[in-house]
Amino acid sequence: MGGTEHLTVDRHGATLVLTMNRPEAKNALSLPLLVGLYDGWLEADADDTVRSVVLTGAGGDFCAGMDLKALAGKGMEGDAYRDRLKADPDLHWKAMLRHHRPRKPVIAAVEGYCVAGGTEILQGTDIRIAGEGATFGLFEVRRGLFPIGGSTVRLPRQIPRTHALEMLLTGRPYGAGEAARIGLVGRVVPDGTALEAALETAERINACGPLAVEAVKASVYETAGLTETEGLAAELERGWPVFDTADAKEGARAFAEKRAPVYRRA
Incomplete structure (x- = not known):
């Protein structure tokens, strides 16, 4: 450090x-x-x-x-x-x-x-x-x-x-x-x-999915100066890829199995 x-x-x-x-x-x-x-x-x-x-x-x-x-x-x-x-x-x-x-x-x-x-x-x-x-x-x-x-x-x-x-x-x-x-x-x-x-x-x-957290933060700032229509389009571009990650699947699986998720930034 x-x-x-x-x-x-x-x-x-x-x-x-x-x-x-x-x-x-x-x-x-x-x-x-x-x-x-x-x-x-x-x-x-x-x-x-x-x-x-x-x-x-x-x-x-x-x-x-x-x-x-x-x-x-x-x-x-x-x-x-x-x-x-x-x-x-x-x-x-x-x-x-x-x-x-x-x-x-x-x-x-x-x-x-x-x-x-x-x-x-x-x-x-x-x-x-x-x-x-x-x-x-x-x-x-x-x-x-x-x-x-x-x-x-x-x-x-x-x-x-x-x-x-x-x-x-x-x-x-x-x-x-x-x-x-x-x-x-x-x-x-x-x-x-x-x-x-x-x-x-x-x-x-x-404790949350790091890829999701970083994408959410990025989306908030990226869309701040856009119109609502432009912002919603940009949000989809930033947000949809998160659903295809292994972390997203792990989050759903952990919920179903009633355990804490183990996220790997993947």
Whole structure:
């Protein structure tokens, strides 16, 4: 498994857990963190034994966004990784899920601060679980900045436009309860239990047919910008091949035999 000094990688069964690990800075984005994130997404995609990914943060926070001290000219940590950024100038956008979509489901486990770039990364995840004390928001306009991690495009597609514009234009903080009410997160749990809840959700996903899970995720995103007629046609193209897999036959057989299915990605 990979990882850097600011991003740890662990396995929990078939789940890859990526932990943003810069707690002294509320996991503000650094070059080692971004490189570790991108490598984690690639590792999850390449390893067929990984069926889901959980993204979380160390020290009671998710991510406080870009390191504003670095942006002010004091330099971003991680000179040893600059060759990676030079080789792939798009790496930071891929790390933040702006220009990369993992084929495995990604579950965010949020505690504490998930603001600015943290809320932008959140929009690239599939399922979001937050501790009740979590804080969300896009603070960029308060600093004269632009939320260029994708929020002006993604947020109005994920929550009602009036809520998206209020979040984008006021830069105010949102508590977990309000974030759930407007649809930014799916579930709120007691503080300190978001990771546990995310891992439980991941286990439910892991018990399903992996080819089916990945096809369903792909279909949801592929059809998002299509008309209903176009989307339904694309869904058939993505969905019908799943019925011809050995895993589909195993699922039906296991149901008939009243046992847990054993899926082999075949």
